[in-house]
Amino acid sequence: MRLTFGYRDTVCEIVEGRGSIASVGNLVGKERNVLVVTDSGVPVQYVKSVLAQFSNASLLTIPQGEENKNFNTLETIIAALREQEIDRSGALIAVGGGMTGDIAGFAASCYNRGIDFYNVPTTLLAQADASIGGKTALNFGHIKNMVGTFHHPRCVIIDTDTLKTLDARHLYSGLAEVIKMAATSDAALFSMLESDQPLTDTLDEIVAAALRIKCDVVLKDPLEQGLRKVLNFGHTIGHAIEVASDGKLSHGECVAAGMTYFCSDDMRKRLEKMLKRYNLPVKSPFAGAALLPNISQDKKRKDGLITTVYVESPGTFEFRKMTPEEVASLIS
Ligand SMILES: NC(=O)c1ccc[n+]([C@@H]2O[C@H](COP(=O)([O-])OP(=O)(O)OC[C@H]3O[C@@H](n4cnc5c(N)ncnc54)[C@H](O)[C@@H]3O)[C@@H](O)[C@H]2O)c1
Incomplete structure (x- = not known):
């Protein structure tokens, strides 16, 4: 599925489908200078597959966990962007869940007054919800998402195959956000979630429906x-x-x-x-x-x-x- 939406001078493209992670290079531009940001809990095969598509890319792995969505990690990302000599023609690519997407998106929104951001969400919560809409964020002390910007990704590449490695708790946690959208905005999706069909059979349809909402x-x-x-x-x-x-x-x-x-x-x-x-x-x-x-x-x-x-x-x-x-x- 492909969706495009424009907001002011930004056009955000959403590419959803099994195996779409293989098209990240083509969508971003294989020759561009890029920094790939992931977290320590994201299976390495996804990151390797993205890195292999670029001639000039470096990788930064930040520590996993919500407690790391903070200014220390932001500084690490900014330092890595500088180290890779990213200028406004370069790009930042996030590979991971909502935590990585939120903080990497924030870094992209303020480094050099804003550079291109691409998101490859790999959790259900990030694919169906967090990667869309341009909200970026950091936590400040115990206050969640207190610091943030609106900075839409140029493109969100959603490969539902990456959900195969996600544990049941994180999968169901992401599903809660889908149930939320179905409850308020899509009676047919709510009925599908109520049906006896195994989740694995309907995951693609569910993600696509949530994205549309x-x-x-x-x-x-x-x-x-x-x-x-x-x-x-x-x-x-x-x-x-x-x-x-x-x-x-x-x-x-x-x-x-x-x-x-x-x-x-x-x-x-x-x-x-x-x-x-x-x-x-x-x-x-x-x-x-x-x-x-x-x-x-x-x-x-x-x-x-x-x-x-x-x-x-x-x-x-x-x-x-x-x-x-x-x-x-x-x-x-
Ligand atoms: N920007 C928004 O609009 C928005 C909306 C909702 C939530 N959020 C934010 O999203 C965050 C929560 O996102 P989340 O639930 O994705 O958590 P998360 O990003 O912390 O990921 C959960 C865990 O799954 C691991 N992981 C990621 N992909 C994996 C994969 N394919 N296989 C196995 N493990 C994998 C991660 O390393 C992490 O340990 C919160 O920070 C929340 O504030 C943002």
């Missing part, structure tokens, strides 16, 4: 001034759980639990059945009162109110403005 939403609201907030379904309580769990629960697991508080009874029943099937949590392990300080710190809060997303039935949503106390009171 994400592109559609981002195109309509690139700077998150309205509609794009729909992608925050489950995130208000999810983020608060994520901070409280101090790295024990993944982003997707927290979003999964967070969604169940903003649904009709019927929707919650269907959602919980689906989440359990994929070993995802269906409720917060923390009481509302314990989460209130984290909910109050929601960086998207405006005039004391948080815009939450409520789902009555699959493929529908409404925005509801709530105080942090009202949100916390949903958790018994």
Whole structure:
């Protein structure tokens, strides 16, 4: 599948399909001076396959883990770009999950006031969600994604074959973001996820459907001034759980639990059945009162109110403005 979307002077191309990692060189330009950034948990075969397609490329491997999405790692990436003598005609290519994509994208957005960025996402979360939309980020202390920019990749190359090496926990964690998009925006995708078909048989279709939703939403609201907030379904309580769990629960697991508080009874029943099937949590392990300080710190809060997303039935949503106390009171 190929999708193209333009935003201001940027055109972002999305190339999705099994084996597409072999076309990275052609899409970027094989002669260009490039830095490939990956993390220490990404299987080396993907990185080797990308490097082999360039005549002038170097590799930087950053340490894996969300705790490394910080200024120290950013400095390492900037130093490597300098070492490789990348100028504005060069490019940075990220190969890895959402963590690598977020920080490499941020480095590309500010090095030399911005260089071309290419993303080769290798986790389900990154393929179906994080690699699209141009958000780049670093964590600042315990505050997630506090520092960031909008910098769209020139091209996102999505090879679903790379998901074969992903462990079940990370796969299901990524699926939580897909379930989120299906719940608010695609009743047919929600039904497909409810069906008995094995996930491995439907993965390509699922990624393609999620990409269509994400592109559609981002195109309509690139700077998150309205509609794009729909992608925050489950995130208000999810983020608060994520901070409280101090790295024990993944982003997707927290979003999964967070969604169940903003649904009709019927929707919650269907959602919980689906989440359990994929070993995802269906409720917060923390009481509302314990989460209130984290909910109050929601960086998207405006005039004391948080815009939450409520789902009555699959493929529908409404925005509801709530105080942090009202949100916390949903958790018994
Ligand atoms: N920019 C956005 O719009 C956006 C949206 C959602 C989430 N995010 C960010 O994404 C990050 C989470 O992404 P994630 O879930 O991909 O986590 P991650 O990037 O930390 O990857 C999870 C683990 O999987 C390993 N890995 C990567 N690819 C693999 C493969 N093919 N096979 C085996 N192991 C592999 C990584 O080394 C890592 O240890 C968070 O930092 C979150 O804030 C960003």
